[in-house]
Amino acid sequence: MLQRSTQIGEFYRMHPPPVWNCKKELPPTYMDILIYDEEADKHQHIQFQTALMAAAAAFTQFEGQPYVPETDVTKHGKPGHRGKGGELIAALGLYTSLPGGRRIAGGNGDGKEISRNDILEHILRFPGAGQAAVAAAAATGTAPAIAAVPAESADENRLRLAPSWAKEIVLIPGEDDLEGTVDAIIDNVKAGAWLPLCVVVARPFIEHLMMSAIMTVSGRDTGATLFGPAGKRLRFFELTHTHTHKAYLTFPPAKMHVD
Amino acid sequence: MPFELTPTHTHTHTHTHVALPRHYTCHTKSVITKPQNVLVMRDIMCTGYVAGGNCQFFGANKANQPVEGAVDGVFNHINIKQDMEDRLAFSDDASGEYASMLAFVAPYYEEVAAGHRDQVISISARRLPWEVSAHTTAGSKEYFPGAQAGFDMYKGPYGLETLHYGEDQRAAENMEFISSGSVNNALCFVGPHRRYNPFSANFFELVPGQGHFGPDAIPGVSSAHI
Numbered sequence: 001m002l003q004r005s006t007q008i009g010e011f012y013r014m015h016p017p018p019v020w021n022c023k024k025e026l027p028p029t030y031m032d033i034l035i036y037d038e039e040a041d042k043h044q045h046i047q048f049q050t051a052l053m054a055a056a057a058a059f060t061q062f063e064g065q066p067y068v069p070e071t072d073v074t075k076h077g078k079p080g081h082r083g084k085g086g087e088l089i090a091a092l093g094l095y096t097s098l099p100g101g102r103r104i105a106g107g108n109g110d111g112k113e114i115s116r117n118d119i120l121e122h123i124l125r126f127p128g129a130g131q132a133a134v135a136a137a138a139a140t141g142t143a144p145a146i147a148a149v150p151a152e153s154a155d156e157n158r159l160r161l162a163p164s165w166a167k168e169i170v171l172i173p174g175e176d177d178l179e180g181t182v183d184a185i186i187d188n189v190k191a192g193a194w195l196p197l198c199v200v201v202a203r204p205f206i207e208h209l210m211m212s213a214i215m216t217v218s219g220r221d222t223g224a225t226l227f228g229p230a231g232k233r234l235r236f237f238e239l240t241h242t243h244t245h246k247a248y249l250t251f252p253p254a255k256m257h258v259d
Numbered sequence: 260m261p262f263e264l265t266p267t268h269t270h271t272h273t274h275t276h277v278a279l280p281r282h283y284t285c286h287t288k289s290v291i292t293k294p295q296n297v298l299v300m301r302d303i304m305c306t307g308y309v310a311g312g313n314c315q316f317f318g319a320n321k322a323n324q325p326v327e328g329a330v331d332g333v334f335n336h337i338n339i340k341q342d343m344e345d346r347l348a349f350s351d352d353a354s355g356e357y358a359s360m361l362a363f364v365a366p367y368y369e370e371v372a373a374g375h376r377d378q379v380i381s382i383s384a385r386r387l388p389w390e391v392s393a394h395t396t397a398g399s400k401e402y403f404p405g406a407q408a409g410f411d412m413y414k415g416p417y418g419l420e421t422l423h424y425g426e427d428q429r430a431a432e433n434m435e436f437i438s439s440g441s442v443n444n445a446l447c448f449v450g451p452h453r454r455y456n457p458f459s460a461n462f463f464e465l466v467p468g469q470g471h472f473g474p475d476a477i478p479g480v481s482s483a484h485i
Contacts, residue, residue: 010450
């Protein structure tokens with residue numbers, strides 16, 4: 001058999017239960033997963049907060065590095081810029097607008113603090129509406145943060161999301177505050193709030209020594225192994241022979257042969 | 260295939276009994292006249308673990324000082340990228356300890372609720388066969404977490420476009436068994452994992468793996484101990 005080193009990859013999705021009564025509190029570990037650790041030979045508990053922090057690292061912007069704005073907003077329907085909490089929220093699909101021009105990023109809207117319930121309610125009812133609004137706002141040159149969804153739509157079919165346990169957390173403490181944004185999301189999850197989040201954990205370089213095999217049907221029907229040209233060199237006389245051999249595989253009974 | 264003849268098979272003109280080692284170099288070639296009789300089975304048996312199967316996130320083991328702008332002073336994309344390069348180059352021969360995992364955020368409605376995400380993703384610029392088909396946006400990575408927008412966000416910080424640098428393209432195109440350069444995987448299938456399920460008796464459900472190592476992996480099956 002032949003041996004070589006081969007990599008494979010796996011990925012795992014962290015997300016809340018698709019069906020849930022939002023009046024009830026979830027356990028603080030509802031986003032966590034268990035996966036197999038081949039080095040330790042045991043299952044490992046992967047916390048959501050660790051995965052989120054690892055995923056959010058892509059939005060880190062270091063001081064002294066050039067600011068790179070995302071200019072092609074309309075292409076992907078995403079606002080913001082690298083290194084900001086706002087872009088993390090956009091990547092999570094939570095960047096949306098609330099009725100009345102309020103925004104989920106606190107501070108600059110109509111001056112009111114917006115609760116987690118407000119955010120969740122809107123996102124539940126208008127998935128993707130935020131991105132569409134952002135794209136529209138970018139096309140017209142207005143700031144994406146103040147793009148609003150039509151209020152008349154917001155009054156229909158309101159979800160009953162007023163549990164007393166809900167924490168009144170503004171989801172985004174600031175556009176530029178990446179760590180604060182991550183902490184706010186983690187606080188919401190630990191409080192048991194159902195949030196439409198998804199973090200994909202990937203292990204792309206799982207590497208093993210793998211064996212391969214070639215199986216053939218024996219017999220002349222399959223083919224032949226040819227030898228040649230072959231040189232025979234004599235030390236004293238410097239004679240050289242060239243032989244050409246032809247070897248055939250054995251004839252039936254046909255059997256599978258592993259070499 | 261060099262080999263040496265034994266003296267009993269040798270003869271000289273002087274008929275002396277001197278050991279005369281001969282050397283042959285012969286070349287063999289298998290000629291298959293009926294390919295349907297031959298089955299090449301690649302990577303059918305695992306004989307040992309090398310790396311990449313632990314639960315350490317890339318960038319987590321860097322004992323750097325807190326960095327302004329980074330999350331918790333630990334995770335930042337520079338460390339993540341460096342950790343990936345260390346792992347793929349096996350640069351730490353002394354300890355041989357490398358991280359294994361990456362994480363990506365994705366919109367819930369695209370990734371889960373909409374249900375159009377596939378069970379395999381490509382984390383590099385290489386696309387899945389069905390990502391280049393007609394029904395998707397031309398050239399877009401529809402099945403990466405967050406689709407093309409997500410890939411655009413992560414490809415730079417994590418160096419995802421450079422994963423295949425240095426590969427033997429000819430070997431890859433011809434599906435040759437041995438490659439003269441590094442071969443880094445970018446395809447990830449759903450792996451077996453357990454997640455919270457409020458309606459299960461033990462509050463956990465197994466999400467079966469759909470990749471190379473079957474639907475589940477439980478302690479005791481590690482090839483590291485073979």
